[in-house]
Amino acid sequence: xxxxxxxxxxxxxxxxxxxxxxxxxxxxxxxxxxxxxxxxxxxxxxxxxxxxxxxxxxxxxxxxxxxxxxxxxxxxxxxxxxxxxxxxxxxxxxxxxxxxxxxxxxxxxxxxxxxxxxxxxxxxxxxxxxxxxxxxxxxxxxxxxxxxxxxxxxxxxxxxxxxxxxxxxxxxxxxxxxxxxxxxxxxxxxxxxxxxxxxxxxxxxxxxxxxxxxxxxxxxxxxxxxxxxxxxxxxxxxxxxxxxxxxxxxxxxxxxxxxxxxxxxxxxx
Amino acid sequence: xxxxxxxxxxxxxxxxxxxxxxxxxxxxxxxxxxxxxxxxxxxxxxxxxxxxxxxxxxxxxxxxxxxxxxxxxxxxxxxxxxxxxxxxxxxxxxxxxxxxxxxxxxxxxxxxxxxxxxxxxxxxxxxxxxxxxxxxxxxxxxxxxxxxxxxxxxxxxxxxxxxxxxxxxxxxxxxxxxxxxxxxxxxxxxxxxxxxxxxxxxxxxxxxxxxxxxxxxxxxxxxxxxxxxxxxxxxxxxxxxxxxxxxxxxxxxxxxxxxxxxxxxxxxxxxxxxxxxxxxxxxxxxxxxxxxxxxxxxxxxxxxxxxxxx
Numbered sequence: 001x002x003x004x005x006x007x008x009x010x011x012x013x014x015x016x017x018x019x020x021x022x023x024x025x026x027x028x029x030x031x032x033x034x035x036x037x038x039x040x041x042x043x044x045x046x047x048x049x050x051x052x053x054x055x056x057x058x059x060x061x062x063x064x065x066x067x068x069x070x071x072x073x074x075x076x077x078x079x080x081x082x083x084x085x086x087x088x089x090x091x092x093x094x095x096x097x098x099x100x101x102x103x104x105x106x107x108x109x110x111x112x113x114x115x116x117x118x119x120x121x122x123x124x125x126x127x128x129x130x131x132x133x134x135x136x137x138x139x140x141x142x143x144x145x146x147x148x149x150x151x152x153x154x155x156x157x158x159x160x161x162x163x164x165x166x167x168x169x170x171x172x173x174x175x176x177x178x179x180x181x182x183x184x185x186x187x188x189x190x191x192x193x194x195x196x197x198x199x200x201x202x203x204x205x206x207x208x209x210x211x212x213x214x215x216x217x218x219x220x221x222x223x224x225x226x227x228x229x230x231x232x233x234x235x236x237x238x239x240x241x242x243x244x245x246x247x248x249x250x251x252x253x254x255x256x257x258x259x260x261x262x263x264x265x266x267x268x269x
Numbered sequence: 270x271x272x273x274x275x276x277x278x279x280x281x282x283x284x285x286x287x288x289x290x291x292x293x294x295x296x297x298x299x300x301x302x303x304x305x306x307x308x309x310x311x312x313x314x315x316x317x318x319x320x321x322x323x324x325x326x327x328x329x330x331x332x333x334x335x336x337x338x339x340x341x342x343x344x345x346x347x348x349x350x351x352x353x354x355x356x357x358x359x360x361x362x363x364x365x366x367x368x369x370x371x372x373x374x375x376x377x378x379x380x381x382x383x384x385x386x387x388x389x390x391x392x393x394x395x396x397x398x399x400x401x402x403x404x405x406x407x408x409x410x411x412x413x414x415x416x417x418x419x420x421x422x423x424x425x426x427x428x429x430x431x432x433x434x435x436x437x438x439x440x441x442x443x444x445x446x447x448x449x450x451x452x453x454x455x456x457x458x459x460x461x462x463x464x465x466x467x468x469x470x471x472x473x474x475x476x477x478x479x480x481x482x483x484x485x486x487x488x489x490x491x492x493x494x495x496x497x498x499x500x501x502x503x504x505x506x507x508x509x510x511x512x513x514x515x516x517x518x519x520x521x522x523x524x525x526x527x528x529x530x531x532x533x534x535x536x537x538x539x540x541x542x543x544x545x546x547x548x549x550x551x552x553x554x555x556x557x558x559x560x561x562x563x564x565x566x567x568x569x570x571x572x573x574x575x576x577x578x579x
Contacts, residue, residue: 021372025395031409035409112310114563126321142313230525246400
């Protein structure tokens with residue numbers, strides 16, 4: 001009996017260890033979800049009291065919480081648009097063209113990813129202080145586009161690199177103009193890479209705390225609201241919003257999977 | 270309509286000029302593509318570094334203004350005063366990175382080779398927690414590790430806390446506000462950054478290599494040691510970097526889950542910049558952190574022998 005179970009464990013060691021890691025990753029989300037149905041006793045929502053739907057009925061019931069959420073969404077949308085456009089252009093230039101300073105540009109793009117966030121945050125703040133810039137929406141947006149850019153470049157570059165250049169040659173041979181080739185051939189093939197970059201930029205921007213904390217002045221984004229609430233006392237609504245974000249993300253990813261599966265099935269390859 | 274019409278109208282002209290397109294214009298294309306993004310990075314990434322470098326050698330106060338006096342003493346003073354926080358940051362980030370590798374490898378292996386049709390589900394479960402704000406998830410660890418909570422209870426009954434307290438990782442029957450809580454939070458927060466590159470490099474490995482190793486009488490352990498692990502090295506390298514670098518600068522975990530005894534250097538930089546308003550010290554501290562991280566990363570990349578990281 002014991003020998004059998006140890007043998008089973010040895011054979012499935014990787015699976016067991018992997019599932020333990022998975023549980024470690026999911027556990028906080030489960031806790032966030034469970035405590036979104038809690039009715040806390042006092043300011044802090046850290047020990048279970050009793051079941052309640054109050055916070056779900058009124059997710060904006062705490063002052064400023066939905067305002068900060070809207071602000072974060074707005075910044076994330078603009079940061080995504082900005083960094084995806086700039087990043088896609090850079091990615092194409094780097095993969096498709098040979099030119100001088102290519103190495104230097106590659107390292108300029110790599111450095112922001114290889115830099116602790118505090119360092120970038122602090123240096124941006126010194127720039128803004130020296131320029132006398134008013135800290136707020138615009139400084140946050142500038143900072144977010146800056147640090148999302150490198151990630152978009154990396155995501156798009158990978159996709160452009162794996163694309164067969166003969167497809168474009170074929171389009172040109174069939175008398176497609178450069179614009180047509182780009183819109184009808186290049187863009188559809190590269191778009192999953194651009195979408196991945198955009199999604200990454202959105203989540204990085206929406207979730208960023210450290211860089212925002214330095215460059216926001218008195219503006220409060222959602223992560224900053226959560227940070228502040230850790231000292232003042234966390235309202236249950238934070239758990240509600242956290243749970244909703246988790247559920248929406250899972251639905252979006254599942255939806256994306258379904259669409260790409262259907263496409264794969266409909267086009268013979 | 271206009272989108273499809275415009276290229277059609279252009280086509281004949283394009284056809285005629287296709288062979289002798291002005292070469293200068295074409296050579297400028299990459300520069301036009303790069304220009305906006307690179308300017309953005311130069312102005313908001315490179316230039317700030319220059320400003321910070323200059324700030325770090327200034328003296329003065331907020332009331333009287335700061336002046337560049339080439340006061341390099343600031344660096345020495347900052348290092349002298351805050352070296353415990355530096356050591357702690359490297360220690361915690363290093364431990365978290367090792368734990369991430371130990372925890373992340375089996376899961377990445379599971380997704381790449383064993384999950385079968387569950388692969389996408391497991392991948393989604395790895396990525397989805399990302400979308401709940403990481404601050405909310407870190408706060409959840411406060412609940413999980415709370416004094417008198419189930420986790421602490423179990424560790425106590427198993428007498429694990431006695432050992433960890435003796436090692437100085439925990440404090441009696443407390444886990445919160447100890448190094449163990451901070452490392453646990455860091456490991457948790459940066460685990461996906463380890464799993465995803467590991468998974469990508471494991472997924473690229475041809476399954477037939479495992480069969481071949483088996484045919485040549487390699488045990489599973491030997492196959493792993495001689496085939497799988499070496500081939501996954503690119504993932505290991507980029508995973509450890511993606512974990513270690515942000516963890517070394519993080520201050521959220523040490524502030525939310527730790528105490529004053531577990532403060533990391535990020536906390537110091539933050540409070541010097543935003544609360545004490547001692548800009549030169551803050552700038553010097555962040556440059557020291559950057560230098561340490563860059564040196565360690567360079568040495569590490571050289572030694573591990575992979576240079577295609579980007």
